[in-house]
Amino acid sequence: MINDIQNSLIKKESIFGPDNYKPLPVVLSKAKGVWAWDVNEKKYLDMMSGYSAVSHGHAHPELLRVFHEQSSRLSLTSRAFYTDTLGPYLETITKMSGFEMCLPMNSGAEAVETAIKSSRRWAYRTKKVKPGKAEIIVADGNFHGRTTTIISFSTDENSREDFGPHTPGFVAVKYGCSESIESAINENTAAVLIEPIQGEAGIVVPPENYLPEVRDICTKHNVLMILDEIQSGLGRTGKLFAYQHSNIQPDGLILGKALGGGFMPVSCFLSSEEVLHWMNPGSHGSTFGGNPLAAAIAKRSLELLEEDGLIENSRVMGQYFKESLLNMNSKIIKEIRGKGLWLGVEIDPELISGKDLSKMCLEHGILCKETHETTIRYAPPLVINKEELDWGLDKIKEVFDKITG
Template sequence: MSASVIDFVATEARFGAHNYEPIGVVLSRGEGVWVWDTEGNRYLDCLSAYSAVSQGHCHPKILAAMVEQAHRLTLTSRAFHNDQLAPFYEEIAALTGSHKVLPMNSGAEAVESAIKSVRKWGYEVKGVPDCQAEIIVCANNFHGRTLGIVGFSTDPDTRTHFGPFAPGFKIIPFGDATALAEAITPNTVAFLVEPIQGEAGVILPPAGYFAEVRELCTTNNVMLVLDEIQTGLGRTGKLLAEQHEGIEADVTLLGKALSGGFYPVSAVLSNNDVLGTLRPGQHGSTFGGNPLACAVARAALRVLTEEGMIENAARQGARFLEGLKDIRANTIREVRGRGLMLAVELHPEAGRARRYCEALQSKGILAKDTHEQTIRIAPPLVITSDQVDWALERLATTLTQDFS
């Protein structure tokens, strides 16, 4: 690293909490699928800010909407109406087929909001005894980092020394419909689950799993809450990952790409029963639903659909997945994914995935490791065939590299 890069990194280390372990690059500019560091080196972004930059870095139409709205009105709080919230509600509801919308800021806030809402629904609609509501979640889940959420994580790094935690959660294996059926009781109000477990290493459930889940939830009057904060808005090659199995969630959580990377925006989408139980003063957010956020989200949704990004994710994702599977390397244990949400899991003897990510950086690709042995690959949905092929060449060279 050059002196200037070392200085940036050292200053972060001196003043910042050490809750991240970034790859050793300092980025200063982005456009489309590309980012540039402070030295002028260009990289293909294969993380997309954990899928928040699905529309590509600094998309000009989202930027224009943000600048225009910033000149007009940024924040009113929900004490007053604003002229961007109603159109945002209308447009996202029409796109997703939702009945009610609750705007928030971060993905974790959306998850917390859903937990509150399904519990309230359980008490007031389903008739669960007060303070007895149960929510079923999956092992190896990742739904955020608030205290309420980490309480039902199974990752020791996420949980250790942050307790005590709130009760009311049952943990079952992911992809096991029988386990779900056995866990449901009369007090179960919801099943909270990711369609694909992203942080766990892009883990896909067995075919037909969510069809069974949907039937179980319907039969037992349990709300199916799908956390589509990473998988939603085109990442898997469909607007929502649930569409791959032709089901509909009772509650859907969106975030990340909802703003195209410009601004923190999230939303809880639901049927009337769940969000319909909320009354004034029972939930809120100073910034949730603010006019700047709504204007940005409206533009982000518009370019996603008008520019064919979802269809492109399906095409390029299939090309990328096939290309990864064609790489003949002793280091590779498994390649998996859907759309442009991909992963290469390495054999333990290949060493930590991080060193491969560092080697990829030297070849002009930024990717991120997870769970020691897995490289996640999730470029912006605007990636082209030529760019996919360019990336595959460098991935093949790196994955067959001898690090001994």
């Protein structure tokens, strides 16, 4: 129940800020591990994880230690100088991912912009595409962020409407269909930019042969295959990267969210030296990108994925989560999509709307949110254990039973 304190805090957000989000009616004030508490000390299981940015759990003790240590020693310098944290971080991330180079940024959208700019430079300077003609192929239903260029190739009208003129140079084709990519390729194509699993579209998993076929097509036509793993990457699907389920290697990879360990925005674009060496002084950058605090946090966040066994836990707990939901045999569930601890539960809209279901989950102590009205996304921190997950499953069952009677 919302009381006066919550109400006044909720009001402040909408009086002093625009309603560009529609938060659920809860005011959170602290969190630890997989749990969060509202201003009245009511406890919730976080099955949202900051849209998958809190994979390590809230206030992971080792990341908290690094945060304190690094911020009291050196937090921000700009890239005008070298630091003792950036090089070691870049070495760690490139070794772990198998890419030659990493260009550090802050938000996910900035890293996507970096991938677009890098691909275009490579197309003009290496592939010799005619000046001003480079094209990038994207997929219907994509979500890559909110900048003017990125929304220019969104297929969601509300994201684009009245934000034009839109940036040209993008072609959207059917997601999950490699033939549509091949048909759209021409001599000006610089890159194909896709999500290996579409998150915001409702955890849409493409056919198994999609990524291998796209890989072959890109190689055949000398086009860069760029994957946006801002949401799917870093253990979320039970592998370090979602593309590893398909045994392929893309030419470029975009990471964000969990790279910041739940503490701060950290993102990057990873690729080969052939692509990234064109990003010369003055061509691109960011005051905060690669800052010492971000570099220290990101390095430890990456190491902890392996040290804490988070990737394996995502695989095992994800499997258990999916099976347990299916075993509920609830009439509400039409389909469950996803991999690892990243599930999209397609619900029957005749029984309840996604919005109302999220609200009921909230009342029962579960933080989750619908995407596209009929899909509930469950994405708890990757540190979740069986006991915690069982607690959540009991609550979800209670909600489902209440709806179906």
